[in-house]
Amino acid sequence: MAKIIVVTSGKGGVGKTTTSAAIGTGLAQRGHKTIIIDFDVGLRNLDLIMGCERRVVYDFVNVLNGEASLTQAMIKDKRIDKLFVLPASQTRDKDALTQEGVQTVLNELKENFDFIICDSPAGIEKGAQMALYYADEAIVVTNPEVSSVRDSDRILGILQSKSLRAETGAEPVKEHLLLTRYNPVRVDAGEMLSVSDVEDILAIPLLGVIPESEAVLKASNQGVPVILDEQALAGQAYNDAVERLLGNEVEYRFLEVEKKGFLKRLLGGK
Amino acid sequence: MGIFNYFRKDEPVKTATTARDRLQVIVAHERSQRRQPDYLPKMQQEILEVIKKYINIEQDQISVQVDDTDDCSVLELNITLPE
Numbered sequence: 001m002a003k004i005i006v007v008t009s010g011k012g013g014v015g016k017t018t019t020s021a022a023i024g025t026g027l028a029q030r031g032h033k034t035i036i037i038d039f040d041v042g043l044r045n046l047d048l049i050m051g052c053e054r055r056v057v058y059d060f061v062n063v064l065n066g067e068a069s070l071t072q073a074m075i076k077d078k079r080i081d082k083l084f085v086l087p088a089s090q091t092r093d094k095d096a097l098t099q100e101g102v103q104t105v106l107n108e109l110k111e112n113f114d115f116i117i118c119d120s121p122a123g124i125e126k127g128a129q130m131a132l133y134y135a136d137e138a139i140v141v142t143n144p145e146v147s148s149v150r151d152s153d154r155i156l157g158i159l160q161s162k163s164l165r166a167e168t169g170a171e172p173v174k175e176h177l178l179l180t181r182y183n184p185v186r187v188d189a190g191e192m193l194s195v196s197d198v199e200d201i202l203a204i205p206l207l208g209v210i211p212e213s214e215a216v217l218k219a220s221n222q223g224v225p226v227i228l229d230e231q232a233l234a235g236q237a238y239n240d241a242v243e244r245l246l247g248n249e250v251e252y253r254f255l256e257v258e259k260k261g262f263l264k265r266l267l268g269g270k
Numbered sequence: 271m272g273i274f275n276y277f278r279k280d281e282p283v284k285t286a287t288t289a290r291d292r293l294q295v296i297v298a299h300e301r302s303q304r305r306q307p308d309y310l311p312k313m314q315q316e317i318l319e320v321i322k323k324y325i326n327i328e329q330d331q332i333s334v335q336v337d338d339t340d341d342c343s344v345l346e347l348n349i350t351l352p353e
Binding site for chain 2: 145146149150153154157161187190191192193194197200201202
């Protein structure tokens with residue numbers, strides 16, 4: 001039986017799709033059959049980040065409307081075995097997502113997958129509510145910045161009141177904080193909220209801290225999930241987050257300012 | 271610029287601290303509102319109507335709030351009477 005994980009944030013542009021792609025890929029790399037679903041109807045982007053934009057034939061809404069089967073719409077990743085993407089439609093309006101429709105699709109997927117990652121759209125409208133409604137766990141992506149933290153708290157409120165688990169009084173959705181675009185140098189200078197500041201305010205367990213990294217843009221330019229860039233700190237930090245998601249204890253890295261060694265300074269290494 | 275200013279090292283403003291403090295206040299406020307029952311705004315309106323029969327007050331002079339503690343909920347009613 002699959003675990004449904006929503007990647008959400010409230011605010012846009014904080015790294016939901018980057019995170020969905022990275023975490024989904026990381027889970028599949030470790031042998032778990034995983035599908036990442038783009039819930040952003042009308043603004044499809046997961047396909048670009050995953051590098052499968054030219055292979056989209058049918059989409060999520062086609063499946064919901066019975067115009068295509070799930071097998072027709074799912075795109076199998078060419079790099080990682082056991083990894084699939086279900087793209088959002090680019091044209092239709094958000095009303096295409098109905099609770100019953102989404103439930104039917106998720107139930108069918110549950111039979112065949114270990115993990116279903118729901119990449120939520122920004123905002124708190126229907127699309128975002130649909131993405132989180134059936135979730136077992138939630139990864140709340142947050143930047144160390146006031147508006148992002150406030151919106152994350154708002155989305156936590158929705159998870160705690162408007163998810164299926166909240167409505168039926170089942171065990172609450174398991175919440176994880178993922179702090180992205182973290183810059184230890186600026187935190188040290190007192191210019192950026194620290195991990196503990198954000199943890200204190202949101203009061204949910206930390207899953208990972210992704211350092212601000214040039215590799216993220218490079219990866220999205222190429223349509224390669226950043227977790228596959230093993231040289232990049234962001235890729236390594238996502239790998240740590242995936243391990244923690246699977247219940248393994250991993251020490252936090254990249255939270256402190258890196259001290260340049262004598263040789264590195266001499267050679268002008270970055 | 272005097273010579274003393276030269277020696278005085280300006281303490282840089284830690285804007286992150288300001289951000290944290292502002293967030294703590296607004297998030298706490300929004301959480302308390304979120305937990306309030308749906309009937310509260312309507313009840314507040316009706317209480318206002320009753321009081322208006324006797325005293326001339328405005329909407330913003332009355333506040334209704336529910337505070338939950340571990341074993342009980344307290345309904346707090348605050349009315350500012352005009353001078």
